[in-house]
Each structure stands twice: as structure tokens, then as C-alpha cells.
Amino acid sequence: MGVPSPTRGAGTADTVGRMATTSVVTKKRHAWTTTVFIKQLMAVSGLFFVLFLLFHSYGNLKMFLGQEAYDHYAEWLKVDAFYPIFPKGGFIWVFRAAMILMLIIHVAAAAITWKRSRRARRSRYVVKKNAADSYAARTMRVTAVLLLLLIIFHILHFTTGTIRTGFIADSTPYERMIASFQEPWVVIVYLVFVGAACLHVAHGFWSAFQSLGWVRGGTRQFMVVLSGIIGGLIFVMFMAPPLAIAFGIIG
Ligand code: HEM
Numbered sequence: 001m002g003v004p005s006p007t008r009g010a011g012t013a014d015t016v017g018r019m020a021t022t023s024v025v026t027k028k029r030h031a032w033t034t035t036v037f038i039k040q041l042m043a044v045s046g047l048f049f050v051l052f053l054l055f056h057s058y059g060n061l062k063m064f065l066g067q068e069a070y071d072h073y074a075e076w077l078k079v080d081a082f083y084p085i086f087p088k089g090g091f092i093w094v095f096r097a098a099m100i101l102m103l104i105i106h107v108a109a110a111a112i113t114w115k116r117s118r119r120a121r122r123s124r125y126v127v128k129k130n131a132a133d134s135y136a137a138r139t140m141r142v143t144a145v146l147l148l149l150l151i152i153f154h155i156l157h158f159t160t161g162t163i164r165t166g167f168i169a170d171s172t173p174y175e176r177m178i179a180s181f182q183e184p185w186v187v188i189v190y191l192v193f194v195g196a197a198c199l200h201v202a203h204g205f206w207s208a209f210q211s212l213g214w215v216r217g218g219t220r221q222f223m224v225v226l227s228g229i230i231g232g233l234i235f236v237m238f239m240a241p242p243l244a245i246a247f248g249i250i251g
Pocket of ligand 1: 060
């Protein structure tokens with residue numbers, strides 16, 4: 001009694017041995033599988049999307065210049081952009097391919113980082129993060145899931161026109177915008193969509209610079225404020241046309 005059987009004893013020794021191996025010997029990682037590199041991938045792909053959002057929200061402000069200006073801008077993007085460097089209609093497809101690649105990198109890097117930090121949190125050697133950090137991390141996960149769902153809705157809505165809100169298949173981009181944002185529920189869906197995107201940017205922007213090693217003690221506060229400003233700016237630029245349509249200022 002109390003004496004371990006040879007099998008149990010061997011099992012225990014084996015377990016202890018394995019524990020010793022995992023805690024003492026650090027698994028050799030290739031440079032591209034280190035957490036630092038994966039976070040840098042997340043940072044670079046995220047910054048690509050911040051630039052896209054700045055460009056997209058600024059472009060949508062052309063709604064204030066009237067139908068001709070907006071439809072011309074939409075046509076330029078889809079057909080003429082960077083012609084003759086790209087063939088007519090070529091740039092948008094290169095850009096779409098880049099967006100898909102960046103999205104895959106961003107989501108995969110986020111999933112790997114999240115999995116690793118969960119595993120690390122289970123280990124008692126890890127120092128607990130402060131409440132603000134875990135609140136930001138939770139916000140990032142919630143807004144990320146919301147964003148992915150709403151991006152699917154958005155593409156089915158405006159790009160493919162599969163979901164039609166008061167417009168017909170032949171409507172121009174300007175007419176689609178006007179018809180859509182005359183419906184209050186569409187304005188609310190876009191408030192949630194843009195709100196999620198901007199909250200994500202407000203944290204993600206400075207966090208990206210931190211992952212790239214460009215945030216030092218003295219610049220941290222500045223970067224946090226700058227991120228908030230960029231998130232707020234994107235929110236105002238995106239929501240100005242829908243709200244102007246909803247309140248009858250344009251259309
Ligand atoms: C009020 C907010 C927004 C409005 C009014 C808006 C409007 C539009 C419109 C009209 C198009 C279609 C252009 C066309 O095919 O003619 C479009 C495409 C797109 N938008 Fe937005 N957008 C908004 C916010 C966002 C946000 C927050 C994101 C990302 C998080 C986003 C991502 C995209 C993407 C990925 C496309 C597809 C581009 C393509 O491949 O054709 N949009 N948007």
C-alpha cells in the first residue's frame with residue numbers, strides 16, 4: 001500500500017520527465033514561428049487595413065459632391081485606376097487579392113497569438129496582465145468577430161448587390177447609397193459596423209506600432225492618443241454620408 005506499482009511509477013517518472021523537458025528545454029522555433037514575428041505580421045497586415053479604411057472613408061465623402069462625382073469615382077476605382085500600369089479593370093482585382101491575403105495573415109496571426117497567450121495564461125509562471133490590457137484584448141476579439149460578419153454583409157450589400165435595400169440591380173453606386181441610407185435599420189447596421197471597425201482600429205493602431213518595436217515609454221501615451229484620433233476620424237468620415245442621407249441633407 002502506498003508503494004507505486006512499476007507501471008504507475010514508470011508513468012509518474014515519465015510525466016515528471018516530460019514536465020521537466022517542457023519547462024527546462026525551450027522548443028526550438030524557426031524565426032517565422034516566433035511570437036514576435038507573428039505579431040509583426042499582424043501589425044503590418046493591420047496597418048494595411050487602416051490605410052484602406054482611411055482611403056475608403058475619404059472616398060465615400062465624394063457623396064457630398066453629388067451623383068456625377070461619386071459615380072465617376074466608383075467607376076475610376078473599378079475600371080480606370082492606375083491604367084495603363086494595370087490593364088483596365090485590373091487594379092481592383094490585384095487590390096482584392098491583396099486584401100484577401102492580408103485578411104488571411106491577420107486572422108491566422110490573431111488566432112495563433114490568442115492560442116499561445118491562453119496556453120501561457122494556464123501556466124502559473126505567467127504574471128497576470130492588468131485589467132486594462134485584458135479589457136482591450138476582449139474588445140479586440142468581440143469587434144473582430146462582429147467585423148468579419150458585417151464585412152460579409154457589406155460585400156453582399158454594396159459590392160455584389162445580393163442584399164438590396166431599396167435599390168435595383170441597375171442602380172449606380174450613388175443611387176445604392178441614397179436608397180440604402182434612407183432606411184433607418186441600414187443606418188443602424190452601419191453604425192454598428194463602422195463603430196466596431198473604429199474601436200478595433202483605436203486599439204490596433206498603437207498596438208501594431210508596439211509590436212513593431214516603435215513604441216517607447218515616452219511615445220506610448222502619444223501613440224494611444226493618436227490611435228484614438230485615427231479611429232474617431234475614420235468613424236466621422238464613414239458615418240457623415242449615411243447620416244447626411246438619413247437626415248435628408250443629401251439625396
Ligand atoms: C458607412 C460606412 C461604409 C459605406 C457607406 C461603404 C460603402 C461601400 C460601397 C458603396 C462599396 C462598393 C463599391 C462598389 O463596388 O461600387 C464598398 C465596398 C467595400 N467596402 Fe465599404 N463602406 C463602408 C464601410 C466599410 C468598412 C467599415 C469596411 C471594412 C471594415 C469596408 C470594406 C469594404 C470592402 C472590403 C469593399 C469591397 C471592395 C471591393 O472589392 O469592391 N467598408 N463599400
